[in-house]
Amino acid sequence: MEQPSTSTPLTGAVRELASHVVSALTGGDHSRLSAGPAVTVGDDDLGLAAVRVLGADVLLPSVLHRTPPAPVDLAVCEKAVLAYPPGPDASPTSRWSHWAMTRTLRELGAPAAVAAPGEPQPDAGWLDDLPWQALTHQLSLLAPLAVPDADSAVARAAARRTVDVARGFVRAVRRRGWLQAAGAGRWLAVLDDVPETLGLDAGLEFVSLMGGDDPRVALHLHAARFPRSAAAAAP
Structure with missing residues (x-):
């Protein structure tokens, strides 16, 4: 899903979500044994759409610092992947964004139903x-x-x-x-x-x-x- 270019509620939600991710990245408390702070802002339609726009970067603190994601973040990302799969006419960018999310979820322990092992790359x-x-x-x-x-x-x-x-x-x-x-x-x-x-x-x-x-x-x-x-x- 491409990033929105105009000022809309979705734009604001994406910026808020990105702010939370940046805060988690720069917070300095990255224990490899415990999950960091949650970054998602809800699992309503707007929150899920914001997760799909930001994509795999929602889980970037866990990826870079090799720490467990907050369970609520993993759950919201799983829900977003299921709610917004790329359609038959989806752009290559959307397909790759979806693939990046499923790969990240798989590497962080998401259920196979969300991120099937061996999913082919676009x-x-x-x-x-x-x-x-x-x-x-x-x-x-x-x-x-x-x-x-x-x-x-x-x-x-x-x-x-x-x-x-x-x-x-x-x-x-x-x-x-x-x-x-x-x-x-x-x-x-x-x-x-x-x-x-x-x-x-x-x-x-x-x-x-x-x-x-x-x-x-x-x-x-x-x-x-x-x-x-x-x-x-x-x-």
């Missing part, structure tokens, strides 16, 4: 033929797939076009498209062979300064910084 060949501008747009919508050590056909497609993603990041910054820039930067943080001349760390800080008041931007930026800070802390 096709990602369409990404290879996109102009670099459109590629960056689509990858920014699929930023929840950009997590450390998470293999997917989308990640492999992005890895084949690192320079194009870097060009798209610069274009988004110049156009003040902070959400797209943050999503592209998140991909660059997990890709190899990123041009050193890009200055990704400085670019991420600039995006944070200019667009970090949007919790969706802040979420992507935290996810982008995580593997870089982990690598810097490694002995």
